Amino acid sequence: MLRIVGVTGSVSSPSRTRAVVEATLARIGDAPDVERTLIDVAELLPWLAIRCRDEASPPILHALDAIEGADLLIVGTPVYKGSYTGMLKHLFDLLNYPALFKTPVGLIAVGGSDRHALVIEHELRPLFGFFGAKTLPTGIFLSDKTIEGGRVTDDAANARLDHLVGEAVHELDLVRLRKAKASTN
Numbered sequence: 001m002l003r004i005v006g007v008t009g010s011v012s013s014p015s016r017t018r019a020v021v022e023a024t025l026a027r028i029g030d031a032p033d034v035e036r037t038l039i040d041v042a043e044l045l046p047w048l049a050i051r052c053r054d055e056a057s058p059p060i061l062h063a064l065d066a067i068e069g070a071d072l073l074i075v076g077t078p079v080y081k082g083s084y085t086g087m088l089k090h091l092f093d094l095l096n097y098p099a100l101f102k103t104p105v106g107l108i109a110v111g112g113s114d115r116h117a118l119v120i121e122h123e124l125r126p127l128f129g130f131f132g133a134k135t136l137p138t139g140i141f142l143s144d145k146t147i148e149g150g151r152v153t154d155d156a157a158n159a160r161l162d163h164l165v166g167e168a169v170h171e172l173d174l175v176r177l178r179k180a181k182a183s184t185n
Contacts, residue, residue: 009088
């Protein structure tokens with residue numbers, strides 16, 4: 001079984017970020033050997049006021065276990081003051097350090113204006129680089145004006161999302177091959 005985990009860093013519900021992450025997970029497809037999980041920081045807020053993993057409640061532990069056990073992560077965040085949300089960072093601060101090593105990660109950011117477009121390169125890639133994760137080459141920045149009614153309405157943005165999905169499917173195929181090879185050895 002392959003595990004795809006979407007993580008949304010918005011503290012609002014509903015959120016454009018969650019809608020885009022959910023749509024991206026759906027675009028990856030419905031293979032019978034794939035299990036999808038969505039971790040929404042907005043739903044975890046009541047339990048995130050902790051200093052360390054030892055203080056984590058069952059909902060937080062479930063989220064951390066899902067993230068650490070993922071074969072592919074799709075991480076989306078709104079952009080505040082040029083960066084990802086503090087609550088998203090706090091959630092990732094609770095992870096075991098080696099858990100994301102070589103895990104493929106697709107990056108999505110949603111911001112109020114295009115001046116936040118470099119958040120993928122300057123904020124998100126370094127965060128996942130710290131963990132030794134494998135960020136997918138195509139990072140997606142979407143301005144608020146490209147999302148209406150929870151859907152990406154801009155053709156160029158949809159083309160970029162399709163490219164990210166293609167990279168994610170390729171990575172899942174590689175994971176599938178590695179797991180098949182490991183099970184025969």
